[in-house]
Amino acid sequence: MINIRTIMNKKKFVIAMVFSLLMLGSAFAISALASGGSQPVLTGNQSGPVLNSEPSTATSNTPWSMPTTTMQEPSYTNGTFKMGIDCNVNSLNPFQETTYCDAYVVEELYDGLFNTLPNGQVVPWLASNYSVAHVTANNQTYDLLTNTSVNYSYIYTINLKPYVQWTDWTPANASQTYTFSNVLHYYFNGNMTTHVFKSYKNTTMKKYYLQSGDVVQSFRMQQSCGDWPNVVSVVPNGNLSVKVYVSKPTLLLFTADFENNVLPYHIWIKHDFTSVDGLYNYTPGISSGNGWYDWNMGWNTATGRSPGSVGTGPFMVQNSYGMPEGAIIPSHVETMYVNPHYFVQYANKSSGLRQYTPKIYEINEPFFSSESSMIAAYQKGQIDTTSLAPTPNFLPQIQSTPGSYIYHKTSSAYGYLRLNTRVAPMNVTAFRQALNYATPTAYIASAISDGYAVLSSDPVNPGNTLYYNSSAPQYTLNMAKAKSLIKSIPGMVNVSGTLEYYGKPVSLTIQTTVGSVAPDNIEGIDATEKYWNELGITVNLKEEAFTTLISNIDGTISSNSNLYQIGDLGISTPIGDPALDCRDSLNPKYGIPTDSYVGPFSSMVFNGKTLNGTQVQDLFNNITAKMVNSNSLSSNVHEAKQLQSLMIQQATMVNLGYFVDLIPEQTNGFTNYSHTNPDAVYLYWYWQFFSLEHTKTSTVKYPYHLTVKATVSSGTTQYDNETSTISFTVTNGTTPVSGATVLVGIAATYGGIFNITSTNLTTNSNGVAQFKYEVKDLNTLLVTTNSTGVVVHVSSEDVNITGIAEIPGSTTVGSGNATVELTLMPNKPVTAVTTANYTTDYIVAGVVVAVGVVAGAAFVVMRKPKIKS
Structure with missing residues (x-):
């Protein structure tokens, strides 16, 4: 349905595939409401400050003189958490997220006024507190969407935390200011119009701190995308407070409107126009690519630098505060470093927000061109998880990895x-x-x-x-x-x-x-x-x-x-x-x-x-x-x-x-995984990165290991529509092992192996478990196209089928495995490819992955389609 037209952090992703349902989960981030009542459950009341409110003034002028940085927090453990990825970031513009990989990055860079915790509780985040007033007279204000004055019934006054810094803050620019004007010049329906706001005067704002001007500028862009329903206008109320004019309070006010990402005015005012008709400040005659709706943030995909990706979030890509610069390089790596001055660590102690101070130093996401290579890296301890849930074909390899836990979400x-x-x-x-x-x-x-x-x-x-x-x-x-x-x-x-x-x-x-x-x-x-x-x-x-x-x-x-x-x-x-x-x-x-x-x-x-x-x-x-x-x-x-x-x-x-998302979690290197968030997988990890703690690696060593032998009922060259059986014989030394679990994994480039029995087997009294399968659809599967669109007929398919045997719960006997290597052929020979090397492109849900092939012998593990947009 949507290929994502993002309404800030409230997204719905269209994903590739679907006859296989083994994919990652949701993406529409309207968080669960607590049951009961006509409004979300907040940490306070609606008529005055919330119970967990911030003090009216900051305890210090700048975070540099506050008690700690992130690294000095008692809970900080350091460590680089490595998440394997096999999709690419398409856009870093928060209005243009199109893949889960986009969301993994963008969600770490920005914050909203409020946030919904995994338990469904809505809490002030960038906001300190709020109050609401019911207005019944003189209740009209200017609406940018209609260029008219419209009625409102409520005014929500939201106060901001006074010490939140944008990640491009430095001691040298800390005192810089700008004037947020009460005169707005913008295009309405393609015609220049001017409006003078009488509800506020020109206001001096601190350029590199969170200010009311940031919230107002964000609202103006987001509202035209269909967000902020029933909100008529948002205006400054001084530099650390905004007034939100609401026609009618709704359930979505806190869980959608107030959770939109707040963007920095000093960055986005330079792109305060768009070439897209129907959106805020549509400016006729300009070219696309530099307006707020489709700006690329100055992202250089070769170096990974994105100077426009300035936020307040828990992790960052800016080289601020003496930190290294993050890098988002497609088909290579995504790296983000902790924000040493993430605002929650300075929050009022009673708010409970300090627990969300990140405890790790870096999120490192190396790219893998195939799921098989990513799982191999997981087995070797080179990564701690995968960004997208692996297909069940790889469960045997994951389950046999020491320290591995698989969360079924x-x-x-x-x-x-x-x-x-x-x-x-x-x-x-x-x-x-x-x-x-x-x-x-x-x-x-x-x-x-x-x-x-x-x-x-x-x-x-x-x-x-x-x-x-x-x-x-x-x-x-x-x-x-x-x-x-x-x-x-x-x-x-x-x-x-x-x-x-x-x-x-x-x-x-x-x-x-x-x-x-x-x-x-x-x-x-x-x-x-x-x-x-x-x-x-x-x-x-x-x-x-x-x-x-x-x-x-x-x-x-x-x-x-x-x-x-x-x-x-x-x-x-x-x-x-x-x-x-x-x-x-x-x-x-x-x-x-x-x-x-x-x-x-x-x-x-x-x-x-x-x-x-x-x-x-x-x-x-x-x-x-x-x-x-x-x-x-x-x-x-x-x-x-x-x-x-x-x-x-x-x-x-x-x-x-x-x-059903099958999420691998390596527990040898990191602990304190939380399994309470029912929402999208990228939001699942968003909250994990607040709780994860680095620990010393401990390797499980077994004094004994099972022996596995694999035999195939037919030859290792098999043809379309043939059925066959692989017998896995499990022994402890020479003694057959009855009741052992044999997990079967299938690695193939194009597919063609369809199991008849199950990939989770149990040995009989003779220590034997049999995996039955059919070779199917090779005539279709072995036809692909190269990068120029030319049809390529691949002559055969190389397949590895591995059985991993283990005794569940044993602390003394480790797993063993055996692999059968097969060559699959279609019934009717197809035109053979030449023996010369060539490169073909595999399009993985919109991401083109070039795979080198020698005489048709490319090896990429068969994967069931996964959530990728």
């Missing part, structure tokens, strides 16, 4: 088939419902995703317990129901096994990522095609780069065209209030500009009355507006659950299930 992202409702017959509700009933989601989750999936037709994550509608209707494989729905559609008939709609055969094309990148997508589509064929539907598969697929979908939404029929994707959902997410998905006014809209919609029954598509749209607009404007938690929960049932009934997508 239910994700808030799901895989789905996006149906283009502009294309007949997918503009018919009953037809879309029939496709849902004819999709083998249970098989996809168990056989293809190895059981690491949570089935649900619901667009709200089952882990979002407060808002999830457990009573909503669910689609399960039911061919009788699917055929009945098909028969009910006027103009649709089955002619000798071919489904026709008003005389035209029904043919559907599914666009997915290339099979060489995501082989399990192909298996999932094959499984689905069988059932859709039974309905008389011809299914075509179109493999392409993820960026191309997203471009087709975005283009279809924005230009009302038909650049795709069905897209094979994944997407994240919010933890907490889904109001903004629902609005962007269902209301074209907000969803089309952000490429989130899942309509247009078609007729359905509601409360016993048949609504046409226009009436359905009106219904969705009304419900989502009610949610966004609500200040009642119970009302929002009710509306959210009602919407879920209606969206499932509309069936504009086929939900393939929610992912």
Whole structure:
């Protein structure tokens, strides 16, 4: 849906793939609300200062004279935490995040006025405290979005912490100031306009400290992106306080509006314009690339320097305070260093914020071109975790690594088939419902995703317990129901096994990522095609780069065209209030500009009355507006659950299930991992970097090790559609070991190995465990394209299948392993590649990875598609 049009730190990521559900989780960062009441649970009341408020003045003029730096904190442990990455940062502009790797960096650099802790509690962050006043007279103020005066009913006065510094602060520039003018010149609808604010006077601001001018400038840009709903205006109230004019208090005020990243005025005022029509200060005639919405932050991808990435966050890339300069170098490394003067360490003791002072020195994220090389580095102790959850194929290697712990985290992202409702017959509700009933989601989750999936037709994550509608209707494989729905559609008939709609055969094309990148997508589509064929539907598969697929979908939404029929994707959902997410998905006014809209919609029954598509749209607009404007938690929960049932009934997508993130954590080098955050994986690590502590490495040594022997039932050269068995014999010396666990890992470039039994085996009384598999789809998988778009036929596939045997819980007997090396061949020989070296490009969810190949013998571990945007 969104390829991310980021509304600051409230994001929804579209992710590549999806027939395999083994991916990283969510990205929409509206945090979970505490239950009860009509507002989020805050550390204080709404009519005066919060209980955990800051003192009215700082205890010192500058952090240099405060008691400690980060390194002097008693809890500081030093240490470099290494996180392997196999995706690249595409943008460091907080308005343009497009990948999880973007989010991993950006979230560490910036802060908001408030923050939602992992337990759901909303606390002041850059803010010290706030108060609210109800205004009933003389209550109009200027609105930049409409260039008119509009009504407001409440004024929130938010006071800022007085000692927060931007990361480009130095003793030499500490005294510099600027004047924040009450006269604003900006373009409205392409025409220059001027407004004089009477609510404040020209205000002197400290340039390199957090000031009210920073908050106001951030608001002006963010509001035009669709954020800050129901906030009319934000103005300075002196240099350390802002007034927020609100038409109506809503549940989103604290968990969305006040958590937006605050950006430094002295950096962004130089880019206070945009070439994008409809956004704040759209300036006709200027070229793109330097305005606030698409500026690249001065990022040099060769050196990794990003001078514009100035923030207040716990880690930084600036070479300030005598620290080294961080570097973000695609396909090489991402490095960030701790902020020695992160503001939480100077917070009022009673606030409890000091515990969030980082305890490590550096986050180092080396790049790996393949998952296999990244896992090999993890096994050798060269990295402490991976940025994206590994596929289960690698669980044996991870589990056998001393000190390794695997956290199973239910994700808030799901895989789905996006149906283009502009294309007949997918503009018919009953037809879309029939496709849902004819999709083998249970098989996809168990056989293809190895059981690491949570089935649900619901667009709200089952882990979002407060808002999830457990009573909503669910689609399960039911061919009788699917055929009945098909028969009910006027103009649709089955002619000798071919489904026709008003005389035209029904043919559907599914666009997915290339099979060489995501082989399990192909298996999932094959499984689905069988059932859709039974309905008389011809299914075509179109493999392409993820960026191309997203471009087709975005283009279809924005230009009302038909650049795709069905897209094979994944997407994240919010933890907490889904109001903004629902609005962007269902209301074209907000969803089309952000490429989130899942309509247009078609007729359905509601409360016993048949609504046409226009009436359905009106219904969705009304419900989502009610949610966004609500200040009642119970009302929002009710509306959210009602919407879920209606969206499932509309069936504009086929939900393939929610992912399970398998997060490896090396405990020998670091301790104090926290498993309390249910949100996106990048937010999971955001909070980990506050709690992680470095420790001395201790290696587990076993006096004995198991011996493993592997034999294959057929030759090591195998052909398409053949089945075979590998027998792993486990002994202790010469004695067979019964009841040992054998974990099977598969390493392949293109795929082609599909397990029939399981990858988690147990030895019998003879010490033998058998892994049965089928060679499949090589004719499709061994066809790829090089960087110039030329089709390349690869002659064979090299596969390693490893069995790692261990005795669970044993402290004396260590694991053993054995590997079988196979060569897979298609039934029909394809044109052989030359023996000369060449380079081909593998597009991993929009990231092109060049892989050197010698006579077709490239080796990249087969991976199930993962969350990457």
